[in-house]
Amino acid sequence: MDLDALADELYALAPGDFTAARDERAKAVRAAGDRELAEQIRRLRRPTLAAWASNLLVREQPDEVRRLLQLGEALRQAHRDLDGEQLRELSAQQHQVTFALARQAGELTAQAGQRISDATRQEVQDTLHAVLADHEAAQQWAKGRLTKPLSAPVGFPALSRQPAPAPAARRTKPAGEVADLDAARARRREQQERLERARQQAAEAEQELHDREAELATAEEKLSRAEEEQQQAEQRVTELSWQLQDAEREQQRARDAARKARDHTRAADLGVREARRRAKDTAAHAQKLAGQTLHKA
DSSP states (O other): OOHHHHHHHHHTSOHHHHHHHHHHHHHHHHHTTOHHHHHHHHTOOOOOHHHHHHHHHHHHOHHHHHHHHHHHHHHHHHHHHTOHHHHHHHHHHHHHHHHHHHHHHHHHHHHTTOOOOHHHHHHHHHHHHHHHHOHHHHHHHHTTOOSSOOOOOTTOGGGOSSOOOOHHHHHHSOHHHHHHHHHHHHHHHHHHHHHHHHHHHHHHHHHHHHHHHHHHHHHHHHHHHHHHHHHHHHHHHHHHHHHHHHHHHHHHHHHHHHHHHHHHHHHHHHHHHHHHHHHHHHHHHHHHHHHHHHHHO
16 A cells, blocks of 8 residues: 555544554554655644544535635636636635535534534635635645645635725725724734734644654654563573573583592592402412422422
8 A cells, every 4th residue: 555545544534543543554564564654654744623624525525626626716717817707706606615615524524423613614614715715725635635724825815705895985984983994904914813823833733743753653663672672682591591501400410420430430440459459469479389389399
């Protein structure tokens, strides 16, 4: 199985199941001998809830995905052509479509056993706006492997959530209302900036978590190898201990046999000496008797 197939399988899982399944796949691939693929799998990041909901929408609603991609192409073309009438018409469509799809994503996650909040559903809708605004974002989303929600680029007019008031209407607004509107817009911009910073911090925290998980997995693998080597060494020590005990018993038996042989040798030597002495005495006595006999004769 290649990386794309494994990634498709993993990103179909709920975020809570992702990390354990990813590490299990990486371990199995490493055990099969493909260390490079195992490391690529281990570097896959766990998706946020909004990213998972967006991925689930891609997998479960392919026809809606195709229509949204077509709408995005039309919107971007109208933006390039500066076709105001076409932009207004398509912009009305995109508000309806993204809202409906974000709601569908919430229903799909609920069916999968994981309900999402309104804030998460809004992140899904923001991702869909980004898909309409940017071709690369659309291609990334269509793969179904997002790890975090997408943000639409600034300056794409078709993505305004509320139609802009006509110039004449703006000129007739009272000064106080204009000031309140400007203050509200400033607060909204400030909120958006805080939201972007929070998302960035969340993404950085997620990346750090991924890095720490990768370090932990590497450390666990090293620990496993070290424990295996330790077990083998201990087994070898046990075997050598048994061999040493056998050798020591053999050595003791050899010592006992050598001691008995020395005792036997000493006893034999004493016997030889005693036999020599008796033989000598007997020979001398015989010679003496022989002399006496010759003298008498």
